[in-house]
Amino acid sequence: MQIRATNPEDKELRREAILDAAEQLWLTHPERLCNVADIATAAGLAKGTVYLYFRSKEELFLGIHERHVGTFFSRMKTRAQQATPMTLDDLFSVNRQFLLDFPAFLPLATLCHGLLERQIPLDIAFAFEQRTYTKLNEVVEVLRNHFPQTTQALMLQSYALFLGLWQLMRPTPLKELMKERSLLCACTDDYLQMLESALTSLWRGALTPEIH
Secondary structure, eight states: OOOOOOSHHHHHHHHHHHHHHHHHHHHHOTTSOOOHHHHHHHHTSOHHHHHHHOSSHHHHHHHHHHHHHHHHHHHHHHHHTSSSOOOHHHHHHHHHHHHHHOTTHHHHHHHHHHHHHHTSOHHHHHHHHHHHHHHHHHHHHHHTTTOTTOOHHHHHHHHHHHHHHHHHHSOOHHHHHHHHTTSSOTTOOOHHHHHHHHHHHHHHHHHSOOOO
16 A cells, blocks of 8 residues: 655655656657556556646656756756856766766657647646746856856757757668668767757857957
8 A cells, every 4th residue: 555645855756756767668668658557657656646746647758858957957057156167168068968867858858849839738838938947047147157148048049959950860760761872961970979069159159259
């Protein structure tokens, strides 16, 4: 018999356990959203317990995405708050390590953008965006200690590069066929290298004072 979590600490631990189980199932079967019953089994909980924390599997996977985003912002803030001057290489190092540590981030981020538009209630989607933009603005403020020209727009453009390049470069049967038939350049396999090259151009352009 399961013991119901009653205090905030226990509730948060159970919520995190549900997210952990769902993320592991996603990594095992990235081609589909696992159903709530499978997630409950993986977390060692009853299906009804999962619904106490998330109203749908779509909201649950949005919760994983929000946790990823929070971790990224936290890492960026931690580095930016250090007294040691921050370089673009330091900035990109945070990006690189995050993407290596959380392989589910890119596919799940892409999926969640669709969920926000079609399957997440508007009030839930707005609350998610509100929390995300609050954290984004906090990161912008601390990054300005090192890069005064940092703006919300620059961070959003960087995020667009994260997702856009991944969608163009991620391995698929179609892309393999395109390479075989010389329709797609086979030299573009290194996503991280391409990302850092694009980010370098973006940030150097944004940080270079305009000459009038």
